[in-house]
Amino acid sequence: MRINVLQHTPNEGPGSIKEWSTSGGHELYIYHPYQFDGILPTADQTDMLIILGGPMSPNDSNEWILNERKLIQKLLNQNVPIFGACFGAQQIAKTLGYTIGKSPAKEVGWAPVYLKSNAIPDLPKKLVALHWHEEMFEIPEEAELLFSSDLLENQGFVMNHRVIGLQFHFEPQADDVREIVVNDGQYTEGSLLKQSPEDILNYPIPKENREVMFQLLDYITN
Template sequence: YKVTKSPYKEVGWAKIYRQCDIKLELPDSFTAFHWHEEMFEVPQEAKLLFSSDLVKNQGFILGDNVVGLQFHFEQDEDSVREVALNDGNYALQNNALHQTPEDIIKHGVPKENKEILFKLLDYLLV
């Protein structure tokens, strides 16, 4: 499956929308951290799990034990600050989300993201 240049560079915070139901309760939408300008092709056997307004393929689920994600659940306040400060010029160049490094840091990591991530990880372990 291919990874190609995305039509939009997403750097910063943006909404993610759930696209299919799986055997756990996930919110219909949440705000996630993005730092990419590539996108992946969803495997033919997989279901599209998440999309954003700009990039359709933000996450997929394959069977009951494989999840692929484009956005970043793993970031905490320190890692967001670190990447924004050390690679902030990347955010300023052709960023479809129009967020500066300062905007990205100021936003903060939504508390529910860790809960959603742990729900997904628990699902994969069952």
């Protein structure tokens, strides 16, 4: 299977998603449309699409952001598996015609999320995830609410056994968290989670996050 990854900033890579791809013997291609003239894969090159986070908004008018949504729409029409994290989840919701706006709370740091759906078997009822956002998506009518947090209800959705969008991050491993924080630690300012960059770096990454990330990817590809 060819897995195409859309990465939107240098310090937010695929993390454990890459491990999942390697363990399954898949081919992973990483695109950087924000940097390389908007280069994107085509739909016929894509067996699975991963859309990662980034500092931009789906409401921005960059041509590559609009072209990403054209790709997402084609893949939705073809029932291709899609996973989106943060900006990626917002792009999916925006493609489906739903609003992306300011969250009632800026969340930056580690905080619990709570399972709201039984659509995916055997997921824990509560997990601690990395949050790095101040915008939010509307839950598409076609989808089911998957996760909520204490500060924000719309933290995740699942749709048609093929699409998952999460506002937060399960994918970062220790090196990934370090890369995020050393480059973007100032973003913690104004977060209602009130965690410093050092707090975030020192928090032990829950081992179950990698396991759940694998479960989510297995679910949309089986």
